[in-house]
Amino acid sequence: GNSVTQMEGPVTLSEEAFLTINCTYTATGYPSLFWYVQYPGEGLQLLLKATKADDKGSNKGFEATYRKETTSFHLEKGSVQVSDSAVYFCALSGSSSNTGKLIFGQGTTLQVKP
Amino acid sequence: KAGVTQTPRYLIKTRGQQVTLSCSPISGHRSVSWYQQTPGQGLQFLFEYFSETQRNKGNFPGRFSGRQFSNSRSEMNVSTLELGDSALYLCASGPRGGPYNEQFFGPGTRLTVL
Numbered sequence: 001g002n003s004v005t006q007m008e009g010p011v012t013l014s015e016e017a018f019l020t021i022n023c024t025y026t027a028t029g030y031p032s033l034f035w036y037v038q039y040p041g042e043g044l045q046l047l048l049k050a051t052k053a054d055d056k057g058s059n060k061g062f063e064a065t066y067r068k069e070t071t072s073f074h075l076e077k078g079s080v081q082v083s084d085s086a087v088y089f090c091a092l093s094g095s096s097s098n099t100g101k102l103i104f105g106q107g108t109t110l111q112v113k114p
Numbered sequence: 115k116a117g118v119t120q121t122p123r124y125l126i127k128t129r130g131q132q133v134t135l136s137c138s139p140i141s142g143h144r145s146v147s148w149y150q151q152t153p154g155q156g157l158q159f160l161f162e163y164f165s166e167t168q169r170n171k172g173n174f175p176g177r178f179s180g181r182q183f184s185n186s187r188s189e190m191n192v193s194t195l196e197l198g199d200s201a202l203y204l205c206a207s208g209p210r211g212g213p214y215n216e217q218f219f220g221p222g223t224r225l226t227v228l
Binding site: 034036041042043044045046049089091099100101102103104105106107 | 118145147149156157159162169170172204206208215216217218219220221222
C-alpha cells in the first residue's frame, strides 16, 4: 500500500542553521505531495505542495522538490529561526484514486535554539 | 475568510458513552475530511465527504461514523467509547476535493476517554 517515511526526530538546530528533513514515499501512480506543519496546541497548516514530478513547492523560505526517480520530497530551509520550531509532516494523496485522502508520515519534531 | 472551525475544542467522556464532534468548513468548500491523531499511531484518515456523499473511508471500526449536511458542515460520531479513542480529531476542508487540492485543517477536538 501507499506509505510515507520521514526521518526520525527530534532534530535540534541552532538559529540560522540549514535544515533538511528527509521524506520518501511509496505509491502507485502519480501522487500529490505535501508538507504540513503543526505548532503546539494547533491543527495542521499547509506549508507547501507539489503535484507532479520535478515540481518545486516553496513557502516562507521552505522548499521541497518532487523527485519521482528517488521517490522523495525532502524539506529544506536555508536559515531556520526559533519560530520554526514545530512538528513537520510529509503527506501524499491521490496516487490511484480520485480522493483527497492524505497519508501522513510519522512527523519530525524540529527544535531551534537561539 | 474564517478558517475551519471545530466544536467542542475539548471533551471528556467515559467508556461506553458516545460523542458527536462538529466541523464547519471554510465558506465555499464542499469537501470535508476527518483524521485521528494519536502519539502511537500518528495521523490516520477516518472519512472524506463531498457534497453530502462519503467518498472514502479509513480502516476504523463501525463505531466511527460521519455525515455531511447540505451546507457542507460535517459531524462525526463515535459510539461505545473505548480508552483507545482518546485522541485529537482533526477536520479538514477543501474547495473541490480530489487529490490535487490542498486541505485546510481546523484546530481539532481533543477527546479524552476515562
